[in-house]
Amino acid sequence: MNLAFISKNIYDKPLKICPLCDSPEIKQYYIINKYNPQFKVDRCSACGFMFMNPRFSMHLVKNLYNEDYYSGNAEYSYYDERDAETYSRFVWERRIKKIRQYVQTGNFLDVGCAFGGLLKTASEYFTPFGIEISKYSGSRAKALFGENIHIGSLSDHHFKHSFFSVITMIELLEHVNDPIPAVTECYNLLKKGGLLIIQTANMDGLQAKILKEKYGYFMPGHFSYFTKSNLEDLLRKTGFNKIKVFYPVEFGLLPKLLKSRYNFKSFLDYVKWIRIAYYHYISKIRFGNFAATSSMVIYAVK
Numbered sequence: 001m002n003l004a005f006i007s008k009n010i011y012d013k014p015l016k017i018c019p020l021c022d023s024p025e026i027k028q029y030y031i032i033n034k035y036n037p038q039f040k041v042d043r044c045s046a047c048g049f050m051f052m053n054p055r056f057s058m059h060l061v062k063n064l065y066n067e068d069y070y071s072g073n074a075e076y077s078y079y080d081e082r083d084a085e086t087y088s089r090f091v092w093e094r095r096i097k098k099i100r101q102y103v104q105t106g107n108f109l110d111v112g113c114a115f116g117g118l119l120k121t122a123s124e125y126f127t128p129f130g131i132e133i134s135k136y137s138g139s140r141a142k143a144l145f146g147e148n149i150h151i152g153s154l155s156d157h158h159f160k161h162s163f164f165s166v167i168t169m170i171e172l173l174e175h176v177n178d179p180i181p182a183v184t185e186c187y188n189l190l191k192k193g194g195l196l197i198i199q200t201a202n203m204d205g206l207q208a209k210i211l212k213e214k215y216g217y218f219m220p221g222h223f224s225y226f227t228k229s230n231l232e233d234l235l236r237k238t239g240f241n242k243i244k245v246f247y248p249v250e251f252g253l254l255p256k257l258l259k260s261r262y263n264f265k266s267f268l269d270y271v272k273w274i275r276i277a278y279y280h281y282i283s284k285i286r287f288g289n290f291a292a293t294s295s296m297v298i299y300a301v302k
């Protein structure tokens with residue numbers, strides 16, 4: 001899919017201050033020109049936060065998450081998790097097991113729930129709820145969980161505050177153009193003692209620093225690029241107290257290996273396990289703000 005077919009209202013007005021810390025010290029950092037239309041990424045000198053600027057308009061964004069996005073036909077795409085469900089379940093089950101070390105049961109909200117795969121696994125122990133901006137995938141989640149699924153965003157849902165025991169945002173926050181209200185809303189939706197889980201790339205990771213503008217995370221749907229410290233600060237500012245960062249994820253290597261077989265076509269594909277294992281273990285190398293790769297998952301308790 002070539003996004004250039006959307007000829008009008010491609011960009012919003014450029015931001016003059018950092019959307020995370022309000023500093024006017026923002027500078028153009030990268031031009032991402034492998035997509036059409038191209039976009040620019042600014043970096044805030046005060047806090048290190050990176051963000052698309054000017055951002056793509058909502059008019060364009062609404063056209064991103066269609067059937068092509070999920071079927072891999074789009075230039076910029078996700079996968080249709082329904083095809084991969086048998087394999088993805090290994091990761092979902094392990095994640096739910098980890099979550100249950102913190103919270104055993106209650107109302108579970110997956111923000112960006114897509115087809116509802118994680119929620120299906122969660123529903124063994126929790127009451128599942130979801131928010132999904134894409135009508136295409138969200139309507140499939142709705143077929144499973146009915147009115148518990150809201151097609152829309154964190155700014156227009158009908159859920160009650162202090163209602164959820166767990167909220168997950170897996171590879172979601174980078175899609176959000178205004179992260180402070182989004183995380184604040186998650187805080188309000190959680191009960192006291194509730195758990196928020198965020199998975200997004202750590203721009204302080206060596207992986208992102210070496211690859212620079214070629215880093216795969218720079219793509220049209222991604223507006224916000226955090227460092228680990230950006231996220232920790234944001235979580236503290238919004239009221240979360242206990243914060244724990246996992247590298248690369250909060251579970252071990254095995255579920256990832258089992259999930260990877262989804263794309264395997266022959267026995268030779270098992271060679272890929274070497275690369276996956278290498279990435280997993282090298283991701284454990286970190287000290288202070290340094291991390292070898294850019295994978296991280298953050299758990300935060302209200």
Ligand SMILES: [Zn+2]
Pocket residue numbers: 018019020021022023044045046047048049
């Ligand atoms: Zn800033």
